[in-house]
Amino acid sequence: MPADRHTAPRRSVSRRPNRRTGHTGDLVDLKAIMDETGKDLHACLLELTGEQAYLPLAAGYLAAYAAKDEEIRRRVRISLVLEHAQSGIDRLLHQIVRAGVPDVLAISCQGWSVPVADEIARRVRTLNPDATIVYGGNHVSHQGRDFFASRPYADILVNGEGEETFRDILLRCLVDRRDPDLADVPGLSFRTKTGEMVTTPDRERLANLDEIPSPYLHGLLDEFLDSCETALLETNRGCPYHCSFCYWGQAVGQRLHSFSYDRLKAEMTLLAARGIDSWYICDANFGILRQDADIVDEIVRLRQEYGFPKTVHTNWAKNSNQRIVELCAKLNKGGVHSTYTLALQSTTESALQLANRANMKINKIGEIARLCRQHGVVPRGELIWGLPGETYQEFLRSYDDLAEYTDALSVYPLYILPNTEYHRSQEVLGIVTTKVEPDTDYAYCVEHAQMTADDFLAGLRFIISNNILKVGGILFRLYPRVAWSVAGVPYHRTIEGLADWVLNTDHPVAQRFKKYYRSPLTTHRQSLTEVWLTLKRDRAGLLDMVHQYLEATVHSALAEQGAQVEVLREALRFDAETYPVMDSRIREEQESVEERYVRTSTFAYDFLSVKHGESRQLTPGRFVYTIDHPAGLWRYPIENWYFGLLSYQAKVARIQENSTEPDRQAELIRAGDHTLRKVSL
């Protein structure tokens, strides 16, 4: 565990089903499925996470649903191996075989885990040639022919929702372990003894999700909760949209099926009582259902009662801007960090048409940003670089459109995911893909009708610079707006020049980033982690690097044109002084006092009005601000740190010099020395 990982004591709670709500139905001890003695079959469920310390859900659901069957409970032992995908093959294998080589290995696959999953499957097959190897999950589902062609060691592929199908597979394996009869089991593809591939009809999705017993409430995930920093919570399944790049709306199906509020309430209570800091709500459109408002209220109540959760992230619904921003604001006001994500992907009309996103309400960015500012919610943005229908120049325009309204802006290169519209129409759109990462199975879209291979690389370098300045750094919150309004510098121009500058400078911090620009395709994903490490080790160095970069590029160019650059330097100072404080000490004692870091600073312009979007005009004068930093960023779950940086931005307030405020304020103004002081409230 990293030294600064949160180590607050966790309370333990009874893992018996919640009797008051009764929604787990029976009082059957589903955990018996994990007992080792007297069982005929050992099935191991392996699920590999994309980020450290996430607790995944699919394997828990599969085990819990199978355990409802009395025969399975009596005759099958299920072991769960839930680890980060990069934990190492030997460690994973050790976990899988620690109580004997399994008869059934069932693996859950996302794009980030496929190569590791394949290697594990190959090894288990060698250890036990009779083992039945089952795959399921988004990345492999419905890929029968291609899937089996490259995996001689795989036996069964589950298509779509897996709970009922997995139960049926286990029952058939109990009848004949070596050659289970699967021909009449819906929802799967399998290889026959003669090497032929058979795909059975799709299975109906579960309409009542409460039929799946909660793996949390039944204690199946108990042993993992202690080491988990982020727990997943699923409140509904499905998405009413079908964006061409996304698996969700197309393969999962449009109809929304939801868990009941009572069951969710019991799960949330358990997670809060166990002291899980950070929750990720898996829904595609959280807030879309009426019960979601009650869920938000309950989260806030739990935060008060238990002190947890501290952060909740999700994909917010796109159908009702005002209501959704209000839900996010409610979380924030209740002490739960959450941001509103403007997941626009692009603002280029032709790209939105092809992506099937032309008529979404979230495309009204101005309106949402105004709502966010009104409610004190941090707006962050998401764009995809490389969407068919968009050139590099148009992408930069999309970037400028969204940067105007957001405090942080993530850009991802487009993956052509299995089971998506783009996957099906690659030829028509001129899409060329490449898989370059040994640890993932992501097919990058490196060319299409409007994007050359060189454009693609330029965009990837842009992504790295953006990771440094706007995602990892979130250094630019005010500066680019001022550069635009004062000197007409487009937002993307403040980002774009970083690549060349880093490659040609001897600034010590820049040395850390050179390798990413040299091999952008294979390394861009790691650039974000590098920013975090740099911030932890040398926050001042990173800020200085940015300062030097702007002096050497934007400022010197503007100075040559005779423009006033002093105001830009002031804006950069504003961003630097309001930048989150990296207090990375270990503190074992429980948080009893809310501590903060405070300073006052004087600026020659009213930057605060510009930052709040109240004005685009810079009013000159003498403006004294209190800059109030929350302490405790060091405790923020490491896997969500870039959300954390957003939540830990300083609160800035203007001090009216001529008002009759209490003495303390006058004193602060006099002090005005930019020194950071720690105060306990």
Ligand code: B12
């Ligand atoms: C939580 C989440 C994350 C978390 C990580 C979660 C984790 N486990 O580590 C975070 C926020 C970090 C994340 C990041 C990313 N994510 Co994400 N994420 C999700 C999300 C919202 C929920 C996943 C989940 O747990 N669902 C709940 C479970 C129960 O559903 P399920 O996995 O589908 O399982 C069911 C069936 O598939 C089947 N099944 C699954 N496994 C098995 C196994 C067996 C044996 C059987 C029988 C059946 C079976 O049965 C299950 C129950 O019905 C999904 C969307 C979604 N709703 O699935 C996207 C999703 C998985 N993410 C996606 C993407 C693209 C990303 C990013 C690449 C985004 C980006 N551009 O950066 C990153 C990559 C991160 C990385 N390190 O590589 C894609 C993945 C597509 C793919 N083919 O891999 C998804 C599907 C969303 C989408 N756009 O389509 N993600």
Ligand SMILES: C[S@@+](CC[C@H](N)C(=O)[O-])C[C@H]1O[C@@H](n2cnc3c(N)ncnc32)[C@H](O)[C@@H]1O
């Ligand atoms: C898990 S998705 C959820 C999206 C959200 N529900 C929405 O409507 O946009 C989170 C982000 O991952 C990115 N993403 C999704 N599919 C992608 C793909 N095929 N390639 C690259 N990035 C992708 C998008 O930027 C998206 O906003």
Ligand code: SF4
């Ligand atoms: S991108 Fe979002 S809205 Fe579109 S299909 Fe995927 S989950 Fe649904």
